[in-house]
Amino acid sequence: MFQIFFCSPRHALRHRSAASFRFYFSPLPYNNILYLRTLRLYQKNRRFMRLIKLLFVLLLTTSAVQSFAQRPLINLSEHDNKKYYFGITFGMNFSVYQVHYTSSFANTDTFKQIQPQWQPGFNLGLLGNLRLTNFLDLRFVPSLAFAEKRLIFEYGLPKDSVSDRTIEAIYMHLPIQLKLKSERINNFRFYALVGGKFDYDMAANARSHRPDEFLKVSPVDFGVELGIGFEFYNPNFIFSPEIKISQGLTNQLYTDHGLPLTNAIQSLLTRMIVISIHLEG
Numbered sequence: 509m510f511q512i513f514f515c516s517p518r519h520a521l522r523h524r525s526a527a528s529f530r531f532y533f534s535p536l537p538y539n540n541i542l543y544l545r546t547l548r549l550y551q552k553n554r555r556f557m558r559l560i561k562l563l564f565v566l567l568l569t570t571s572a573v574q575s576f577a578q579r580p581l582i583n584l585s586e587h588d589n590k591k592y593y594f595g596i597t598f599g600m601n602f603s604v605y606q607v608h609y610t611s612s613f614a615n616t617d618t619f620k621q622i623q624p625q626w627q628p629g630f631n632l633g634l635l636g637n638l639r640l641t642n643f644l645d646l647r648f649v650p651s652l653a654f655a656e657k658r659l660i661f662e663y664g665l666p667k668d669s670v671s672d673r674t675i676e677a678i679y680m681h682l683p684i685q686l687k688l689k690s691e692r693i694n695n696f697r698f699y700a701l702v703g704g705k706f707d708y709d710m711a712a713n714a715r716s717h718r719p720d721e722f723l724k725v726s727p728v729d730f731g732v733e734l735g736i737g738f739e740f741y742n743p744n745f746i747f748s749p750e751i752k753i754s755q756g757l758t759n760q761l762y763t764d765h766g767l768p769l770t771n772a773i774q775s776l777l778t779r780m781i782v783i784s785i786h787l788e789g
């Protein structure tokens with residue numbers, strides 16, 4: 509059964525149904541044509557919008573997949589498999605004497621106080637690294653360390669004055685260290701080190717006969733070292749900043765009873781903080 513309704517195109521569009529056999533006619537033929545054109549344009553716009561939404565979803569999906577698939581460029585990827593490698597090292601140091609006093613220092617008025625002070629210096633050397641395991645290396649870092657130690661001591665009776673003196677040192681520094689490495693994270697790695705050292709002071713004045721000497725020190729020193737560092741892998745080399753503390757274990761004081769200061773000091777131990785930059789290949 510067919511039903512014919514006379515209505516406006518807007519009303520027909522609102523009541524349009526695919527399952528209906530109703531025919532809607534507008535009183536004016538021109539309005540029917542305008543309605544049909546509007547309907548076709550609406551359907552085309554809907555298809556176009558669905559296509560745009562589909563392309564947008566595909567673009568987002570492709571971008572997400574590419575971002576997850578991207579990985580940082582690994583520099584020197586074969587370097588960790590090297591059995592050994594070399595490098596250079598340079599940096600600065602801060603050194604001081606650890607002073608232990610004799611009983612005569614407290615029992616006499618020759619000196620009121622003896623105060624050690626930190627002094628800066630610099631170091632320059634070479635580096636050799638031997639790979640033992642994936643996380644452990646043996647390292648040898650021969651270098652020259654130019655250092656100064658400062659002592660401020662105040663005389664008691666009868667002089668009652670203050671003297672500020674420095675002792676220069678040129679160490680042939682020969683440390684052997686164990687380097688404990690972390691897992692490599694892209695182009696970065698953290699490490700800690702522990703080891704021992706042998707120092708020979710080429711400027712030591714133990715055998716000096718100069719009359720202006722106020723203190724004499726021995727040239728040989730043994731000690732221990734602890735430190736931490738970071739490795740940054742570049743395309744052609746490894747940039748490695750490091751800080752360590754070096755503690756001497758040998759008494760550096762050379763006993764000369766003709767020097768008043770020697771009678772007030774029982775032992776001198778060296779302590780040095782070294783901040784270095786290693787360039788490794």
